[in-house]
Amino acid sequence: MPSLKDVKTKIGGVKKTAQITKAMNMVAAAKLRGAQQKMEDFRSYAEKFNAAMGNLSSAMDSGAFPLMEKREVKTVEILVVTSDRGLCGSFNAHIMKMTDRLIASLEAQGKKVSLVCVGKKSISYFRKTGKVRQRYPDLMGTFQMFNARAIAQELAANFLAGDSDEVRIVYGKFKSVAVQRPAEQMFLPIQPSEVSAATPSAAAGSYIYEPSTEEIMEVLLPLYMNVMVYHAMLEVSASEHAARMSAMDNATNACKDIIHSLTLIYNKARQAGITAELMDIVGGAEALK
Amino acid sequence: MAEKLKLEVVTPKGAVVSQEVDIVTAPGYGGEFGVLANHAPFLSTIKTGVLTYKTGTQEETLMVSGGFCEVSNNKLTFLVESAERGADIDVDRAMRSKERAEKRLAQAQAQKENFNRTRAEAALQRALSRLKVAERGKAS
Numbered sequence: 001m002p003s004l005k006d007v008k009t010k011i012g013g014v015k016k017t018a019q020i021t022k023a024m025n026m027v028a029a030a031k032l033r034g035a036q037q038k039m040e041d042f043r044s045y046a047e048k049f050n051a052a053m054g055n056l057s058s059a060m061d062s063g064a065f066p067l068m069e070k071r072e073v074k075t076v077e078i079l080v081v082t083s084d085r086g087l088c089g090s091f092n093a094h095i096m097k098m099t100d101r102l103i104a105s106l107e108a109q110g111k112k113v114s115l116v117c118v119g120k121k122s123i124s125y126f127r128k129t130g131k132v133r134q135r136y137p138d139l140m141g142t143f144q145m146f147n148a149r150a151i152a153q154e155l156a157a158n159f160l161a162g163d164s165d166e167v168r169i170v171y172g173k174f175k176s177v178a179v180q181r182p183a184e185q186m187f188l189p190i191q192p193s194e195v196s197a198a199t200p201s202a203a204a205g206s207y208i209y210e211p212s213t214e215e216i217m218e219v220l221l222p223l224y225m226n227v228m229v230y231h232a233m234l235e236v237s238a239s240e241h242a243a244r245m246s247a248m249d250n251a252t253n254a255c256k257d258i259i260h261s262l263t264l265i266y267n268k269a270r271q272a273g274i275t276a277e278l279m280d281i282v283g284g285a286e287a288l289k
Numbered sequence: 290m291a292e293k294l295k296l297e298v299v300t301p302k303g304a305v306v307s308q309e310v311d312i313v314t315a316p317g318y319g320g321e322f323g324v325l326a327n328h329a330p331f332l333s334t335i336k337t338g339v340l341t342y343k344t345g346t347q348e349e350t351l352m353v354s355g356g357f358c359e360v361s362n363n364k365l366t367f368l369v370e371s372a373e374r375g376a377d378i379d380v381d382r383a384m385r386s387k388e389r390a391e392k393r394l395a396q397a398q399a400q401k402e403n404f405n406r407t408r409a410e411a412a413l414q415r416a417l418s419r420l421k422v423a424e425r426g427k428a429s
Contacts, residue, residue, distance in 0.1 A: 041303030048299055048368055052332070052359055145301050145370060207361075210333040211318050219334045220357060223370075230301060 004273065007266040011259055018255035024087070025248035032177070032241035038143055039174070039234050049227055053220060056213060065214075066160055067221045068189050075112040077133070077164035078102060079155060079187065080126070081171040081232050082119035083240035084140045089247035091172055091180055091240060092121040098182040099170045103131070114164065116155065118233065133158075140237050148230035156225060159188045171232040172239040178246065180239035187228060190221060292326035294363040296342055298351065298372050305372040306342070306351070313365055314341040315358060324365055331360040335369055337414040339421050350375055352422040354415055378423040387416035 080099050082092045099122075103113050116134045117123045123135045134154055139147045158164050167188035173181050209216055296313055298306040313324045316338030324331070337354040356369030390413035397406035 038302075042301050044304060045299045045301050045368060048359075048366055052357065052368065055359075056332070207330045207332050210322075210331070215318075216332065216334055216357065223356070227301075 002265065002269065004266065004269050007262055007269060011262045011266065014255050014258050014262065018252050018259070021248045021251040021255065025245055025252060028088075028241045028244040028248060032238060032245060035234065035238035035241055039238055042231065042234055046227055046231060049224065053224060055207065056217060056220065065190075065217060065221060067156065067225075070189050071162075071165045073111060073165045075114065075164045075166075076106050077114050077116060077155065077158060077167045079116045079151070079167065079169045079171075079229070079232075080118065080122040081169065081236045082117075082122040082125075083236060084120040084138055085240075086121060087247065088240050088244035089250075091243035091247075092119075092125075095170060095172050095182045096122065096125050098184065099126075102168070102170065102184065116151070118151065119236070140233065140240070143234070143237070145226065145230055148233055149226045152222065152225035152229045155188065155229075156222065164188075169228070169232050172236045172243075174235045174238040174242065177242045180243055185228070185232070187225070190224065292363070293344075294324065294326045294328070294365055296365050296367075298340070298353070298367045298369065300369055300372050302371075305374075306349075308344070310342045310344045312343045315367070316340065316353070317358075324360055326363055328360050328363075328365075330362075331358075333358055335367065337411065338418050339425075340367070340372070350422045350425045352378065352415075352418045354418070373419065373422070375422045375425060378419050380420065380423050383416050383419040383423065386412060387420065390416055 078099060080095065082095050086092065099115075106113050113131055114133045115122075115126055115129075115131045116136075117126055117132055118136045119140055120137045123132065123137055126132050136147070136151060155164075155167050159167055166186075169185045169187050171183060171185070173183035175181055293309040293311060294313070296306055296308060296310045297304060311325070314321055315324070316336045317333045318336065319333075321338075322333070334357045335353060335355065338352075340351045340353045342349055342351075352371075352373045352375075353367065353369045354371050356367065358365065358367040360366075390409050393409040394406065394413060397403075397409055
């Protein structure tokens with residue numbers, strides 16, 4: 001039987017923990033709202049961009065661009081996007097697991113794998129594998145487009161230099177506040193089929209292009225990569241906050257359960273103490289008779 | 290003027306402008322171009338510079354950087370990396386970045402570094418357009 005004081009201190013401690021997790025839950029909720037707003041803002045841009053890309057690629061013959069060139073795949077680069085902080089349930093672990101699986105299956109096919117990690121969690125997880133080529137900590141939560149641009153440029157430069165023949169992105173997709181799933185996406189070479197799948201407009205051919213379609217494409221393709229990387233980062237940060245929100249909610253509930261059972265123990269111990277004292281008094285009075 | 294066209298300026302941070310206008314002048318790939326209602330379908334890349342649009346007698350200017358625009362069915366959509374109104378521009382900061390860019394440009398030219406030079410040029414271009422927009426915003 002734990003002593004009364006022990007139980008009391010423990011209840012106090014758990015209560016404090018519950019307070020913290022509750023606060024973190026609320027912070028995550030506020031941040032989630034911000035991230036979702038950003039996603040909302042970005043969506044119109046991305047949609048219009050995809051539509052324009054669709055128009056363009058249907059108007060020209062693709063394959064003439066180094067960024068779209070399909071090569072025999074020897075080295076695959078994976079861009080892993082995770083959060084910077086933990087305490088968000090299994091969100092990051094799922095992304096890591098998916099990446100691990102991907103690496104294993106690629107290596108089984110005799111391909112080399114290198115990693116570019118965004119977010120501290122993936123950096124520390126993959127540090128010991130020796131596959132990490134570039135790392136970008138402390139970027140999440142800033143939502144700056146130029147961060148995404150730097151990453152996209154790095155990936156493209158490596159691809160164009162022939163050091164990687166294929167680039168994929170693994171990130172956490174935001175399905176809803178309750179559901180976040182790791183997802184994998186092809187990044188480079190850019191696939192025209194995927195691009196034109198948006199909305200091929202009927203009047204695609206009748207546009208006046210200035211400069212030529214090819215030159216426009218040369219400007220648009222890098223922008224398109226920025227859009228993809230930025231999109232992945234937005235998804236991850238929204239998912240991170242959503243995951244943290246539910247994780248902290250669970251933690252608060254668990255704290256409540258523990259407090260409940262500890263209170264039972266405490267009351268039992270108190271009752272036992274009182275009973276023992278009563279017995280003593282009764283025993284003493286009996287002896288005096 | 291009876292016919293208007295719908296102007297939309299969209300950045301990754303959301304729409305900046307979405308309204309009916311009479312005329313739009315924008316910095317295109319081959320120099321400035323103007324768009325009126327019933328323009329033929331048109332697609333052009335946009336350089337860093339000043340975008341002007343007019344509704345009636347009211348003229349507005351925006352600083353835009355890098356992107357492209359699409360004209361179709363009296364709808365004009367600009368997809369740019371950033372767009373700022375004159376009132377939102379910090380003139381001091383733009384001045385400072387202009388000086389910084391000029392210095393860097395001179396440095397890069399001296400060392401014949403192409404990469405830094407293009408970057409400095411882009412930064413200078415941005416700073417100059419910002420200043421221009423800020424100035425016009427004050428004048429009107």
